[in-house]
Amino acid sequence: MGYTLVFGDLLPYWPVLLHGLIFTIVLTIVSTVAGVALGTAGASARAFGPKWLDWVVGAYVEIIRNTPFIVQLFFIFFGLPAAGVKLSETVAAFLAMTINLGAYSTEIIRAGIQAVPKGHIEAGESLAMSRMQILRYVVLKQAFQKIYPALSSQIVIVMLGSAVVSQISAEDLTYAANYIQSRNFRAFEVYLVVTLLYLLLAISLRAVLRGIGRWSFPKA
Amino acid sequence: MKPASLAIRAAFFGIAALMAATSARADALDDIMKAKVLKVAVPQDFAPFGSAGPDLKPVGYDIDMANLIGKELGVKVEIIAVTSANRIPYLQTKKAHLVISSLGKNPEREKVIDFSNAYAPFFSGVYGTKEIAVGKTDDLAGKTLGATRGAIEEQEISKAAPSSTTVKRYEDNNATISAFISGQVDLIATGNVVAAVIAEKSKARPPVLKFVMKESPCYIGLNKDEPKLLAKVNEIIAKAKSSGELNKISQKWLKADLPANL
Numbered sequence: 073m074g075y076t077l078v079f080g081d082l083l084p085y086w087p088v089l090l091h092g093l094i095f096t097i098v099l100t101i102v103s104t105v106a107g108v109a110l111g112t113a114g115a116s117a118r119a120f121g122p123k124w125l126d127w128v129v130g131a132y133v134e135i136i137r138n139t140p141f142i143v144q145l146f147f148i149f150f151g152l153p154a155a156g157v158k159l160s161e162t163v164a165a166f167l168a169m170t171i172n173l174g175a176y177s178t179e180i181i182r183a184g185i186q187a188v189p190k191g192h193i194e195a196g197e198s199l200a201m202s203r204m205q206i207l208r209y210v211v212l213k214q215a216f217q218k219i220y221p222a223l224s225s226q227i228v229i230v231m232l233g234s235a236v237v238s239q240i241s242a243e244d245l246t247y248a249a250n251y252i253q254s255r256n257f258r259a260f261e262v263y264l265v266v267t268l269l270y271l272l273l274a275i276s277l278r279a280v281l282r283g284i285g286r287w288s289f290p291k292a
Numbered sequence: 293m294k295p296a297s298l299a300i301r302a303a304f305f306g307i308a309a310l311m312a313a314t315s316a317r318a319d320a321l322d323d324i325m326k327a328k329v330l331k332v333a334v335p336q337d338f339a340p341f342g343s344a345g346p347d348l349k350p351v352g353y354d355i356d357m358a359n360l361i362g363k364e365l366g367v368k369v370e371i372i373a374v375t376s377a378n379r380i381p382y383l384q385t386k387k388a389h390l391v392i393s394s395l396g397k398n399p400e401r402e403k404v405i406d407f408s409n410a411y412a413p414f415f416s417g418v419y420g421t422k423e424i425a426v427g428k429t430d431d432l433a434g435k436t437l438g439a440t441r442g443a444i445e446e447q448e449i450s451k452a453a454p455s456s457t458t459v460k461r462y463e464d465n466n467a468t469i470s471a472f473i474s475g476q477v478d479l480i481a482t483g484n485v486v487a488a489v490i491a492e493k494s495k496a497r498p499p500v501l502k503f504v505m506k507e508s509p510c511y512i513g514l515n516k517d518e519p520k521l522l523a524k525v526n527e528i529i530a531k532a533k534s535s536g537e538l539n540k541i542s543q544k545w546l547k548a549d550l551p552a553n554l
Contacts (some may be wrong), residue, residue, distance in 0.1 A: 150467075151473040161460070161476075168485040214549045240523050241438075241460040251461065253479065289336065 080115060081256045082265060085248075091250030092271060099244060100231040100277070104168035107230070108223070110170060111177025115215075117205060118178065119185045129178065137173030142236045144168050149240045165237035165244075173230045180222050184215030217289045224281040228274055235270070319520040320389050323343035328367045333388035336373035337465040340545040341394040341412070341491050342508070344373075344406055353412055353545040354392040357512075360537065361390070364528045375464040375548035377442040380405060383513055390525070391513035394483070396506075397445035406516050408525045411538065413551050416445040419487045419499035420479040426502040432457045438477035440468045445481040448505055473497065481505065485546070 082089075114129045121129075136144065149164040159167065188211050196206040216223070238247035250264040253259050319448045324330050334354045335342035345351040350373050362369030374382050374393065383391045383405060394414060394513035398405050418437070420426055425433070433454040441461040450459055458479055462468045465486060471477045473494045478501065491498040512529075514522055532538040533550070 138327075149476070150470045150474050153476060158475055239463055241462050241471075247461075250441060250463070253381075254377060254447075255400070257380060257384065257386075 075260065077261055078258060079261050079265075081258045082252065082261055084254045085255070088248045088252060089245070089265070089269070092243060092245040093273075095243055096234055096245045096273065099165060099169065099234055099237070099242075100227075100273075103166055103173055103230065103234075104227050106166075106170040107173025108177050108227075110174030110183050112212065114174060114178030115181035115185055116212070118182050119211075120203075120207070129192075133175045133178050136172055137179070141168070141172055141233050142239065144172060145236060145240060161237070161240045161242040164240060165234070165242040168237070169230060169234060172233075173226065176226050176230075177223060180219050180226060181212075181215055184217075184219035184220075185211055187218050188214045220285050220289065224278065224285070227281065228277055231277055232270065232274060245273075297462055301348045320515065320518045321521040321524055322366065324367055324389055324521070326478075329370055330358070330362045330365060330367050330390070332361075332370045333370060333379050333382045333391045333393060334358060334372040334497070335375070335379070335393045335465075337375055338394055338483075338486065340485055342373070343437060349367055354394060354510075356541045356544070357392050357411055358390070360532060360541070361392075361525065362527050364531070365524070366449060375442075376440050377497070380442075380513065383515055386515070387513070389521070393513070394485075394510045395513045396508040397443060397511050398447065398523055400447070401513075404516070406514045406518070406522055408512040408514065408522060409529050410511055410554050411529050411532075412510035412542065413546070414483055414510050415470045415504055415507045416448070416481065416483045417504040418449070418479060418481050418502045419490075420502050422500050424478050424502075427478065428503055430454060431502075436460060436477055438462060438471045439482065440465050443482075443506055445483065445505060449481040452505070469493070472499065483494040522535050 092229045095209075114133070117130050118126045144169040145164065148159065148168050152159065168193060192210050192214070193206055196210045201209070234244060235246040237244050239248060241247065245266055249262050334350050334352070336344055336350050338352075340352050341354045342352040350371055355371060358369050358371060372382065372388050374388075374391075379391050379393045379395070379459065380401065382388050390409075391405075394412065395401075395407070396414070398417075401407075408489075412419070418426060418429075418432070424435075426432060429452050432449075433456045436458045437449060437453065438460045439449060439462070441463055443465075446459070446461060453459065460471065462471060465482075468480055468482065469490055472480050472490060475497070479502070480537050487499045487501065512525055514525065529538070533554075539550050
């Protein structure tokens with residue numbers, strides 16, 4: 073028995089899809105910026121900070137990298153209220169994604185920092201550059217150049233993983249798909265369209281990241 | 293080709309095609325009796341209709357109903373655990389022959405599936421914390437309400453609530469229950485039996501009935517165009533009602549007799 077595709081049933085719900093798409097894009101952009109910032113801080117702390125800080129950041133990294141994202145999300149949204157911290161699902165989604173990307177990018181950026189030759193740091197010191205200046209112009213600039221492809225991949229992975237926030241009723245693209253499906257029962261059409269939208273999002277995100285890479289590191 | 297012989301050939305092929313079409317379409321009842329297996333989709337997150345027992349197998353009103361039907365047909369019953377969100381897609385893609393999942397009847401669902409006669413009582417309402425002041429649908433203006441996506445209460449409240457109400461839709465009943473107990477939402481639209489479960493688990497923050505939305509008995513869901521299966525299921529339900537078998541199930545799980553008007 074065949075199945076006839078009826079895409080017309082989706083048309084009245086295009087505002088729902090658009091809202092979900094915009095939410096996912098905004099969620100990705102904000103968590104990426106915050107997550108990479110967190111990762112940079114974490115990596116710098118691990119590479120150049122005191123031993124106890126290395127241990128604390130290391131614990132954070134290991135916990136986040138070795139547990140499922142959905143469990144982290146549920147802990148923040150359903151678990152924290154028991155400790156008195158009640159967050160809305162949007163804030164919980166941003167927080168979970170930032171913390172998650174922060175852990176992975178800490179390790180990725182730290183690998184880049186370790187690949188910067190010690191001689192460069194010493195050269196900076198001999199030129200009387202401050203620690204902050206060395207960190208920013210000598211170490212991080214080179215570190216990012218080296219690990220940029222790995223970081224971009226991780227950002228795209230976290231963007232695709234954002235689909236999970238629909239489970240706490242954050243109104244992203246997957247939530248929009250589930251909502252439309254529960255109204256017109258056109259599961260095949262809805263999920264086909266949303267799959268293509270995610271594909272488009274991932275391709276666009278990679279292109280944007282590639283562009284940023286070319287603008288930031290012109291000689292590479 | 294002579295017009296008369298062309299017409300005769302066309303008529304011949306037309307009749308042959310029609311016969312092939314009707315003979316090729318077998319009712320699901322025949323498939324069930326031939327394979328000796330009845331596949332039933334039941335809830336895994338909706339006590340007392342269906343929830344995971346201590347051995348993680350589903351137990352509940354709906355599972356007892358499925359086993360009753362299987363016994364009457366003389367076939368083995370395969371229990372498939374589903375959620376409110378995916379139970380109708382499971383039926384549509386023929387992963388299950390029947391959906392016995394405290395299913396309510398409404399016009400949108402009637403467009404895509406068929407319903408048997410009622411087999412269990414059920415009413416849905418808006419519940420909330422003791423402090424929140426809500427007495428009817430209009431009082432929901434500006435408030436936040438939680439509901440399970442795809443459930444009948446969620447569909448009804450989405451239609452009836454004022455436009456300033458925020459409806460938070462969770463993917464299954466457990467998430468909705470967690471949201472209420474953890475304080476993420478102060479109001480939920482759900483069924484009377486779910487509220488009873490919450491009241492038992494959350495003694496510090498019990499859900500208080502604010503108003504009844506709908507008296508909505510439960511029906512068994514079937515795919516469209518299966519008249520033989522539908523007739524047989526209705527026959528089994530009627531027999532269970534008159535023999536008192538259905539009342540026994542109602543007493544066991546809902547601690548109450550079947551209402552007379554079911």
